[in-house]
Amino acid sequence: MVTAIVNPLVQEVLDLIGIFAFALSGALLAVRKRFDAVGIAVLAEATALGGGLFRDLVIGAVPPVAFTNIAYFITPLIAAAVVFFWHPRLARIRRFVLVFDAVGLGVFCVAGSIKALNFGMHPLPAVALGAATAIGGGAIRDLLAGEIPALLHPKSEIYAVPALLGSALVSIMAVAGVLTPITSALAALLAIVVRLLALRYGWRAPLARGGVAL
C-alpha cells in the first residue's frame, strides 16, 4: 500500500479547483441546452462529482468523498450560480474554462490513481481507474444532456489519452518507488500540458480504416 503521498490540504485544494472547473463546464452545457436553474445545478454537480463517485464506489470507499466533504458538494453550486448569473460573459472566456478543465483533468487522473493505489489496487487497473475518475464526470454530463460523450468521437481533441498518460506515470513511479508530492505534481502537469497542446494543435485520435470524421 502506498501511504498518502500528497499533503491532504494541497490535495483538497487541487481537487476543489478541478471540481470547480468541471462544474463550470457542466453548467455551461446546461445553459447551452436551455436547461432551467435546477438542470444547471444538477449538471454542475454530476459533472464535478461523477468521476470521483464512480472511483469511490469501485474501490469501496463508501460513503464517497462527494457525500462526506461538504466543500465538494458546495463548490459545484457556486459554479452553477456563477454560470446562471454571468454566463454571457463566461461564453467569451470559453478558452479560460478549457484551461481550467485541463487542470481538472490532470489533477483528477493523478488523484484518482493515487487513491486507487492507496486502496491496494494493482498498478495497471489503477491507471484505468485514475483515467476513469478524470473522464467519468464529463461522460455523465454529456449523457444527461442527451449527447454522445465527447471523448468517444473524433470531433473533439484527445481527452482520455492525457488522462491515461498522467495515471500511467503515477503507477510507474509508484512501482519504481519514486512517487512523491513533487513527482505526483509532475504527472498532473504532464496530463495538463498534453491536453492543452492537443487543444492548441488539434490532436485527434486515429479513426479505423474506412471510418470518416463525423
Added chain:
Amino acid sequence: MVTAIVNPLVQEVLDLIGIFAFALSGALLAVRKRFDAVGIAVLAEATALGGGLFRDLVIGAVPPVAFTNIAYFITPLIAAAVVFFWHPRLARIRRFVLVFDAVGLGVFCVAGSIKALNFGMHPLPAVALGAATAIGGGAIRDLLAGEIPALLHPKSEIYAVPALLGSALVSIMAVAGVLTPITSALAALLAIVVRLLALRYGWRAPLARGGVAL
C-alpha cells in the same frame, strides 16, 4: 446515529406505494415509446428501484434492498402487467398516476434521507442523497428511453425542488431532535403538496438570463 424513527412496516408499505407509482410511470413511458413486454418490465423495474439502488450503493448498504426484499422486486412487475394489459384506460387516468408519482417522490425523499442519516451521513449530504433517491429512478427511466431527464429542463414543473424541501426538513428536524414518525410524515406531505401545487399552477424553475424555454 438516528435510530429507526419510522415503524418498519409503515415504512415498507409507503415504500411499496412509491415503487408502484414510479413503476407505473416507467411502464407507461415504455408503452408510449412502443417498447415490447421486456422493455416495459425493465423500464418499470429501473424507474422504481433505480433511486434506492443508487442511495444504497453510496451509503454502502449492500446488497441493496432492491435485491434483498422480494416485494420490492415483484411490485414493479405487477405495475408492468397492469400497464401491459390496460394501458389505454390508464392513459385516461394520467392525472391519477401523477398524484401517485408525487406520493412516491415525497415518500422516497424522506425515506432516503432518513436511511442516509441512519448510516451516519452528515445532515447536508443526507439532503442531497434523499433528493437523489427520489429523483434518480425517473432520471434513469428517461435516459433508457432516449430522452433528456425531465427534471433538467423547463418543459416540466419543478420536481427536484419538492424532493429537496422534504429531505431538508428531515435533516433540520434530525439536528433539532424532533424527527419522529409523525414529523417524518409531515415532511413527506410537504414534498407531495408542493409537487401537486407545482403541477396545478405550472410552477417552473427559472431560466438563466438569455435562455429560452424549449
Added chain:
Amino acid sequence: MVTAIVNPLVQEVLDLIGIFAFALSGALLAVRKRFDAVGIAVLAEATALGGGLFRDLVIGAVPPVAFTNIAYFITPLIAAAVVFFWHPRLARIRRFVLVFDAVGLGVFCVAGSIKALNFGMHPLPAVALGAATAIGGGAIRDLLAGEIPALLHPKSEIYAVPALLGSALVSIMAVAGVLTPITSALAALLAIVVRLLALRYGWRAPLARGGVAL
C-alpha cells in the same frame, strides 16, 4: 451459501470468451458510429465489463473483478485492436459475432447468478442479478453510443429472456441441491440455444395492445 461449483480456471476461460465477444460487439458499434480509436477502446471495455461491474457493486464484491484481474482488462483492448485493423472483414462475419455474443450471454447469466448466490443472495434476486450481469454491458454500450438499449424495443430478437431462463435454471438447481459444474454448463447452454433460436426464427417479445413495432 453455495460453494464455488465451477472449476475457477474453467470459469475464467468462459468469462474471457464472453468478455471478448461482448467487446467485439462494442468495438463494432463504435466503428459503425465512426468513433475514433479511443472511442472504440472505451466502448469495448464498457460493453465487456459493465455488466459484471454492476453485479460486483451490488453484491459488495469490491474492488470488482474487472479491476483486479488484468486479463479481464486486457481482453477488451485486444478485441478493440482486432476491430480497429480488420473491421471490414469482421462485418462479413457478423453472424459469427452474434454467435459469440450469445455464448457471452449464456456464460454471463450463469456466472452472474452463481456469484450472487455465493455472496448469500436469495434465489429470486439472484435470477435478476444474473440476467442484469448478462444484459448490462450491452445496455451501457447502447447508451454511450446514443441509442436506446436494443433489449427494450421490438426491433431486436429476445435477449433478456434467454438470460433470465439461464439464471432461473441456476437458482432452481441451487435450491434443489443439484447445481454442479455440469448442470451449470447446461444452464448456460440453454440460454445460448434459446438466444440462437430467437435469432434464427425472429422470436420477439409481445407488444402491449395498441402498440406497433418501430
